[in-house]
Amino acid sequence: VDDRKVTVDSLILGALRTTPDGVSGIDLSSKLGLTRAAVWAHIEELRRLGYEISASPHQGYRLLGSPDRLNPDDLMCRLTSTRFIGKDIRVFQKTDSTNDIVGQLAREGVPEGVVVFAESQAAGRGRLGRRWRSPEGKGLWFSILLRPEMPLEFATQCTIAAAVAIVNCAETILGERPEIKWPNDVLFDGKKIAGVLTEMDAELDRINHVVLGIGLNVNFDQKDFPEELRGAASSLKEIAGKSVNRMDLAEQLLAELDRMYSRVRDGHFTQIANQWALDCSTVGRFVRVSQGDTMIEGHAEMLDESGALLMRDQNGRINRVMGGEVQVLNSDELRKSRNTGRE
Amino acid sequence: VDDRKVTVDSLILGALRTTPDGVSGIDLSSKLGLTRAAVWAHIEELRRLGYEISASPHQGYRLLGSPDRLNPDDLMCRLTSTRFIGKDIRVFQKTDSTNDIVGQLAREGVPEGVVVFAESQAAGRGRLGRRWRSPEGKGLWFSILLRPEMPLEFATQCTIAAAVAIVNCAETILGERPEIKWPNDVLFDGKKIAGVLTEMDAELDRINHVVLGIGLNVNFDQKDFPEELRGAASSLKEIAGKSVNRMDLAEQLLAELDRMYSRVRDGHFTQIANQWALDCSTVGRFVRVSQGDTMIEGHAEMLDESGALLMRDQNGRINRVMGGEVQVLNSDELRKSRNTGRE
Numbered sequence: 001v002d003d004r005k006v007t008v009d010s011l012i013l014g015a016l017r018t019t020p021d022g023v024s025g026i027d028l029s030s031k032l033g034l035t036r037a038a039v040w041a042h043i044e045e046l047r048r049l050g051y052e053i054s055a056s057p058h059q060g061y062r063l064l065g066s067p068d069r070l071n072p073d074d075l076m077c078r079l080t081s082t083r084f085i086g087k088d089i090r091v092f093q094k095t096d097s098t099n100d101i102v103g104q105l106a107r108e109g110v111p112e113g114v115v116v117f118a119e120s121q122a123a124g125r126g127r128l129g130r131r132w133r134s135p136e137g138k139g140l141w142f143s144i145l146l147r148p149e150m151p152l153e154f155a156t157q158c159t160i161a162a163a164v165a166i167v168n169c170a171e172t173i174l175g176e177r178p179e180i181k182w183p184n185d186v187l188f189d190g191k192k193i194a195g196v197l198t199e200m201d202a203e204l205d206r207i208n209h210v211v212l213g214i215g216l217n218v219n220f221d222q223k224d225f226p227e228e229l230r231g232a233a234s235s236l237k238e239i240a241g242k243s244v245n246r247m248d249l250a251e252q253l254l255a256e257l258d259r260m261y262s263r264v265r266d267g268h269f270t271q272i273a274n275q276w277a278l279d280c281s282t283v284g285r286f287v288r289v290s291q292g293d294t295m296i297e298g299h300a301e302m303l304d305e306s307g308a309l310l311m312r313d314q315n316g317r318i319n320r321v322m323g324g325e326v327q328v329l330n331s332d333e334l335r336k337s338r339n340t341g342r343e
Numbered sequence: 344v345d346d347r348k349v350t351v352d353s354l355i356l357g358a359l360r361t362t363p364d365g366v367s368g369i370d371l372s373s374k375l376g377l378t379r380a381a382v383w384a385h386i387e388e389l390r391r392l393g394y395e396i397s398a399s400p401h402q403g404y405r406l407l408g409s410p411d412r413l414n415p416d417d418l419m420c421r422l423t424s425t426r427f428i429g430k431d432i433r434v435f436q437k438t439d440s441t442n443d444i445v446g447q448l449a450r451e452g453v454p455e456g457v458v459v460f461a462e463s464q465a466a467g468r469g470r471l472g473r474r475w476r477s478p479e480g481k482g483l484w485f486s487i488l489l490r491p492e493m494p495l496e497f498a499t500q501c502t503i504a505a506a507v508a509i510v511n512c513a514e515t516i517l518g519e520r521p522e523i524k525w526p527n528d529v530l531f532d533g534k535k536i537a538g539v540l541t542e543m544d545a546e547l548d549r550i551n552h553v554v555l556g557i558g559l560n561v562n563f564d565q566k567d568f569p570e571e572l573r574g575a576a577s578s579l580k581e582i583a584g585k586s587v588n589r590m591d592l593a594e595q596l597l598a599e600l601d602r603m604y605s606r607v608r609d610g611h612f613t614q615i616a617n618q619w620a621l622d623c624s625t626v627g628r629f630v631r632v633s634q635g636d637t638m639i640e641g642h643a644e645m646l647d648e649s650g651a652l653l654m655r656d657q658n659g660r661i662n663r664v665m666g667g668e669v670q671v672l673n674s675d676e677l678r679k680s681r682n683t684g685r686e
Contacts, residue, residue, distance in 0.1 A: 156547055198546060203540070203542055204502060
């Protein structure tokens with residue numbers, strides 16, 4: 001028994017998508033247990049939502065085009081085989097922060113895997129309380145509820161799995177893999193295209209729930225970014241040289257996130273960690289990590305099995321870093337840092 | 344400038360408590376900027392709440408007795424010098440869980456240090472989702488909001504500080520120190536008298552807020568415990584052989600919690616950790632720790648600086664344990680465990 005939330009619109013869109021040559025009104029009405037008039041009413045509703053659906057006596061209903069708007073019914077009908085993620089999908093036209101909405105749903109007892117998208121966020125958050133710009137139509141801004149009854153380290157594994165899923169998905173569009181800036185930013189040519197904000201509700205030794213927030217810059221042009229981000233941020237459109245269909249992308253990304261999360265749940269995190277380590281441009285560089293008041297500098301040697309960054313300082317001591325703000329040091333800064341250390 | 348929430352009742356009770364020989368209506372009305380009739384009305388209100396207040400032309404108002412009920416104004420007037428905890432105190436007659444209330448307040452942006460008591464909880468929680476019995480009048484059931492912008496390890500430090508505060512406070516009543524069962528149960532003669540449930544809202548590398556929930560069995564008799572807890576739980580009354588005034592205890596405990604939390608905030612956790620290690624009866628024993636599906640057995644060697652338990656297994660390897668369910672092994676179990684290990 002599957003606990004997916006299935007709607008009539010979702011079933012109709014599913015039928016239209018699986019039979020691109022057209023499906024008759026009779027077939028639809030018998031399949032759905034609805035009158036032909038009711039089917040017609042739903043088709044009209046979908047048309048109002050921007051779906052181009054032709055109707056002819058010969059071919060029946062045919063889906064000719066979809067709007068560039070996130071539609072939960074449409075996503076549901078495309079994601080019928082995920083194990084955890086997307087059995088319940090909700091889309092807000094505008095909200096403060098999808099992470100807050102999912103946190104609220106979590107406290108109300110909504111099951112694992114609910115996904116909340118917003119066409120735009122008024123107060124989207126990045127890590128460490130920073131603002132995340134999320135204007136309408138330019139990206140995918142969404143949050144996923146996960147409920148792994150596991151120790152806290154598991155939240156890091158979920159985050160890493162999400163970063164790898166984003167990179168995998170971006171690669172299919174760009175033909176090239178973006179890089180991961182530790183712990184969870186996705187960059188292309190040094191410019192940020194996506195980020196993951198993981199928030200959790202936990203006891204000291206057990207996760208109650210994790211909210212995985214993802215922001216992916218899809219159809220930004222450089223002029224769409226605020227001045228202070230220009231040169232530091234990019235988008236799939238800018239890199240690919242053409243607009244990307246956000247619904248197709250959302251479908252692919254949720255399916256990939258489900259695949260990666262399933263691996264984590266099945267205890268196969270190591271596979272993901274290995275891929276992450278290959279993608280992580282932070283490893284092998286000299287970096288400075290700031291955490292609140294403290295700062296550590298050193299050579300990012302490798303990642304450990306829980307996703308922590310192992311840094312070797314100039315005394316050869318290995319520091320295990322769980323998070324913080326990472327800056328890759330260039331040769332000047334490095335020289336300065338070393339001289340300071342020697343004094 | 345102090346951000347304490349001060350009420351008229353709190354000021355009147357404060358004046359009555361600091362001048363046990365009596366304070367005149369004139370003094371009170373000039374001190375509070377109220378008419379004598381208004382002062383009288385507040386005195387009447389306090390009497391209705393169960394405060395015995397005498398009034399005479401000679402001695403003015405005198406506080407003769409207090410009810411065995413938690414009163415936020417009374418607690419506020421007794422706790423005027425805390426740094427963090429108790430600047431805002433709220434008492435519910437009955438609620439599901441004070442941790443849930445404080446979590447809600449946290450999301451509404453209430454400042455650090457708010458304390459929420461309940462005379463009884465309908466769905467009090469212990470660690471790992473277990474039920475915590477919290478009937479009316481028998482104990483102190485309360486939660487404190489902390490907002491340390493620190494890495495996650497800090498939540499463990501707060502918990503340990505709370506456990507030591509409870510032990511310190513219980514010692515003044517019992518004349519003997521209870522023991523701590525790692526990580527955060529307080530036991531006397533092997534019977535549980537208090538527990539700490541720490542819940543947090545966090546990013547991977549930063550705490551958003553911590554809710555410190557404390558349950559302390561004060562005036563239970565053995566017959567007040569449900570059958571399955573008899574012999575496993577006890578109370579201050581049972582050990583001391585007499586009832587304990589819950590308001591006095593709440594005052595002392597909040598003051599002590601503030602003192603311990605201040606030390607943690609000031610970076611002096613080590614002092615607390617040392618005391619904790621002395622109180623912790625788990626160290627030096629052979630124990631089994633269960634965490635979800637996994638189980639570790641070994642000798643509890645010591646606590647590390649972050650509060651984790653370092654366990655030596657039979658191969659001499661040290662395991663660092665952050666949480667879980669701890670069971671001290673008796674000699675039979677230990678022999679069995681060793682034999683299994685050798686096969």
